[in-house]
Amino acid sequence: MTAYSDLMAFQRETEALAQVMGRLGWDQETMMPSGAAAQRAEEMGALETVLHARRTDQRLGDWLEHAVAPDDVAAANLRHIRRSFERSRRVPARLASELARVTSRAQGIWAEARANEDVAGFLPILSEVVALRREEGAALGEGADVYDALLEGYEPGTTSSELTAMFTALRPRLVALRDRVLSAPEPAQLTGIFPEEGQMILADVCARAFGYDFTRGRLDKAVHPFSSGSGLDVRITTRTNPADPFNCIYSTIHEVGHATYEQGIDSAHFLTPLGQGASMGVHESQSRIYENQLGRSRAFTGWLYGRMRDIFGDFGIDGEDAFYRAINRVSPGFIRTEADEVQYNLHVLLRFDLEQALMRGDLQVQELEAAWNDRFLADFGRPVDRPSHGLLQDVHWSVGLFGYFPTYSLGNVYAGCLHDAMRRALPDLDGDLARGDASGAVQWLRDRLQRHGGLREPRDTVADAIGGGPSEGPLLDYLETKFGSLYLA
Amino acid sequence: MTAYSDLMAFQRETEALAQVMGRLGWDQETMMPSGAAAQRAEEMGALETVLHARRTDQRLGDWLEHAVAPDDVAAANLRHIRRSFERSRRVPARLASELARVTSRAQGIWAEARANEDVAGFLPILSEVVALRREEGAALGEGADVYDALLEGYEPGTTSSELTAMFTALRPRLVALRDRVLSAPEPAQLTGIFPEEGQMILADVCARAFGYDFTRGRLDKAVHPFSSGSGLDVRITTRTNPADPFNCIYSTIHEVGHATYEQGIDSAHFLTPLGQGASMGVHESQSRIYENQLGRSRAFTGWLYGRMRDIFGDFGIDGEDAFYRAINRVSPGFIRTEADEVQYNLHVLLRFDLEQALMRGDLQVQELEAAWNDRFLADFGRPVDRPSHGLLQDVHWSVGLFGYFPTYSLGNVYAGCLHDAMRRALPDLDGDLARGDASGAVQWLRDRLQRHGGLREPRDTVADAIGGGPSEGPLLDYLETKFGSLYLA
Missing domain, CATH: 1.10.1370.30 (Neurolysin; domain 3)
Structure with a gap:
């Protein structure tokens, strides 16, 4: 249970930070002053870096290896986290950053x-x-x-x-x-x-x-x-x-x-x-x-x-x-x-x-x-x-x-x-x-x-x-x- | 110069994340729906955890040790970062978290x-x-x-x-x-x-x-x-x-x-x-x-x-x-x-x-x-x-x-x-x-x-x-x- 609860505590922060990214996106389309775009790009870029690091954090691998799911809900959580972790790790950092750069342009x-x-x-x-x-x-x-x-x-x-x-x-x-x-x-x-x-x-x-x-x-x-x-x-x-x-x-x-x-x-x-x-x-x-x-x-x-x-x-x-x-x-x-x-x-x-x-x-x-x-x-x-x-x-x-x-x-x-x-x-x-x-x-x-x-x-x-x-x-x-x-x- | 530019690249992300915290605070006082307060506390708490970790990151100590300031601006940047780093590190994590908890209450x-x-x-x-x-x-x-x-x-x-x-x-x-x-x-x-x-x-x-x-x-x-x-x-x-x-x-x-x-x-x-x-x-x-x-x-x-x-x-x-x-x-x-x-x-x-x-x-x-x-x-x-x-x-x-x-x-x-x-x-x-x-x-x-x-x-x-x-x-x-x-x- 410890691995699972540690994992979920970490995941909860990641989910909260992902919500923050959503707030920034909403603000950009509704409230943000026109001259703030360059700063917003830096803000979202920095937060994306944090999120990417969390989604590929090696501790996830360790927790996933040892976590035991006591019920269906926990099993589903593990399934989601494992899928995200494995997908994120398969993409080389160089490719992810190249994609971000090229698609933005x-x-x-x-x-x-x-x-x-x-x-x-x-x-x-x-x-x-x-x-x-x-x-x-x-x-x-x-x-x-x-x-x-x-x-x-x-x-x-x-x-x-x-x-x-x-x-x-x-x-x-x-x-x-x-x-x-x-x-x-x-x-x-x-x-x-x-x-x-x-x-x-x-x-x-x-x-x-x-x-x-x-x-x-x-x-x-x-x-x-x-x-x-x-x-x-x-x-x-x-x-x-x-x-x-x-x-x-x-x-x-x-x-x-x-x-x-x-x-x-x-x-x-x-x-x-x-x-x-x-x-x-x-x-x-x-x-x-x-x-x-x-x-x-x-x-x-x-x-x-x-x-x-x-x-x-x-x-x-x-x-x-x-x-x-x-x-x-x-x-x-x-x-x-x-x-x-x-x-x-x-x-x-x-x-x-x-x-x-x-x-x-x-x-x-x-x-x-x-x-x-x-x-x-x-x-x-x-x-x-x-x-x-x-x-x-x-x-x-x-x-x-x-x-x-x-x-x-x-x-x-x-x-x-x-x-x-x-x-x-x-x-x-x-x-x-x-x-x-x-x-x-x-x-x-x-x-x-x-x-x-x-x-x-x-x-x-x-x-x-x-x-x-x-x-x-x-x-x-x-x-x-x-x-x-x-x-x- | 490498230590200084690495330090400043890291610091730039930290500054951007601190700005994000400011956006959340603004939103909370102006736009946030009344029922979102509990979620906002989680969002700001997660971001604060990220910011605290960055402000006490051991790499800052290494960079500060090796960074050379080429001019007044760089010297001032180093002064600010050093002050923040040293202050943050003097406060035990236990005390910081206790302060956050007690003052919130x-x-x-x-x-x-x-x-x-x-x-x-x-x-x-x-x-x-x-x-x-x-x-x-x-x-x-x-x-x-x-x-x-x-x-x-x-x-x-x-x-x-x-x-x-x-x-x-x-x-x-x-x-x-x-x-x-x-x-x-x-x-x-x-x-x-x-x-x-x-x-x-x-x-x-x-x-x-x-x-x-x-x-x-x-x-x-x-x-x-x-x-x-x-x-x-x-x-x-x-x-x-x-x-x-x-x-x-x-x-x-x-x-x-x-x-x-x-x-x-x-x-x-x-x-x-x-x-x-x-x-x-x-x-x-x-x-x-x-x-x-x-x-x-x-x-x-x-x-x-x-x-x-x-x-x-x-x-x-x-x-x-x-x-x-x-x-x-x-x-x-x-x-x-x-x-x-x-x-x-x-x-x-x-x-x-x-x-x-x-x-x-x-x-x-x-x-x-x-x-x-x-x-x-x-x-x-x-x-x-x-x-x-x-x-x-x-x-x-x-x-x-x-x-x-x-x-x-x-x-x-x-x-x-x-x-x-x-x-x-x-x-x-x-x-x-x-x-x-x-x-x-x-x-x-x-x-x-x-x-x-x-x-x-x-x-x-x-x-x-x-x-x-x-x-x-x-x-x-x-x-x-x-x-x-x-x-x-």
């Missing part, structure tokens, strides 16, 4: 290239990032698949072949649904100007409707919406655009999904490896089920219509049904982050296939733009019109996030399964949502999934919640039913 | 005792704190005076005998001035309600007038005004009370004094030991000269009167002269933090003498209340009416801050000297201040003092700025002239 070059539609200006640094991440993947994998080794960092216990099976089943039905929907008449679109103060009031109302605990968090504006922190301090941000209140509302509900997951974890796991969401994919399942299956449902949007009218008066959409259609409007577009439920996963699948090929050496960086554009034409039925609508649109690859994209679609698949099970368990859910009351849904997710944090492996976390292995079927059925009735009825 | 007990006017409830824990700090002072002093060893932590290079000489000269003239002023007719007092939004606009206007750089800082509301951070990120807070806009304005100007000092330090000292104010006393000289000699001057208050009327309309004070008198109103009071320029230092001198006696064992904690009340009667001419107006009023002793109080009065003495020299160098200063332009004064302070940061010892920092050794004379002359003309003319 690459992010700036990417932003400039995107602004200038300049693919050629981005590819050289992307090649460097790709080479370094392939090297890292090889070190992490120790002979196993490079891409799976990277994926493991975001979605432990999940392999690319499992995802490929899932996504291969998704793609044709999504392409077909997209085709049919976009051939149907377009519904009315929201127009007009919606004052930002009113949007923030709505954001607050929606956050509360979805169970966000403001005594352990706060809601601010930022350029990019995000959720930050675990435990007793989980903060979210949203953004406002006078022409697009839906963006503010649904960004907020999405982040509330992430945040209430963290807030819903059993306090026994506070500042332990279990005190955070199980994986990126499981996290995304929470944000997406809040945002889409619940937040964009006919029942909830009916209630939301009333709140919109309370704040903005008559805004030109006549009735709850038209409002529901406007919110769930599907239109041709190039940008993943703006995509509707029907098309979103097609964007992700495209990136998943391309990044696997890049990591495995089956696709060269010089061939990437052509590959992107070919695939986009095949799945979306029209050509990419400019690089910022194509391969320059996402920041992810510039900062080395290979293996991250598929967790978005995995999260949607999980959300589909959870929604299916939740509907069976809560027959009156729509009645509640129609009154703006998502507490039943939130409580169901909390009891079945959120409270366990990282206790179980990600896939098992979802499987236990739904009572069986997750699959893509429920998501597809849900989408075909919903958008069938919206567009094809 | 004592702060809560003090707050409750103050609320309940319960001296007896506070004295037992105060005895513990006193005993621990005496033990620490003995360890730090290694045979030298216990109080001086503690004072050295706040005001390096200054001894209690120097301060005693200065304060012994201050006290009778201040007591006499207080007597004469309080015998004169009272000037008109500000009354009415001043909306808090208007106060915050004024706070912003005043901060800008005194050169606060908002691109490297920000102004928020908090329960207690403070300045936090160094380098490129120096944030201030203020507070608002609808009945008392002067509190908001002068708290802001005071904190701007601290903050612009930090902002005015030569960027060459960024994230080095020289990149912060020279000491608590020198810091206080900046905050007090901004607040009092400049901010409460007839010239500046004349301009401020116009800004108050712009925002609040006619608020019942008729004309600049009456406004100046209202701002500089002297009235009987018990509380140090609310004291005017005439009485403030008498509060400090009382504490200085009592805390020296406590630390040297010449006064027992059980005798403290009687000693406080006797001294208060002697210097303020009336008895303390309740403990929260007496020895329970300040948090300082509960958190172990013995040796800190005198830096407040030392700062006022330094401010008097700097003001005297500044007036000689800037004959048109009042003309500028009457237009709300403090830039000449700010620039003079920056050139003569602020930019050097910790390059020189605190007293030398002031002596170099004023061209000679500092003394209490200029402060006394200034106070007698100002309040003589206000009350006795």
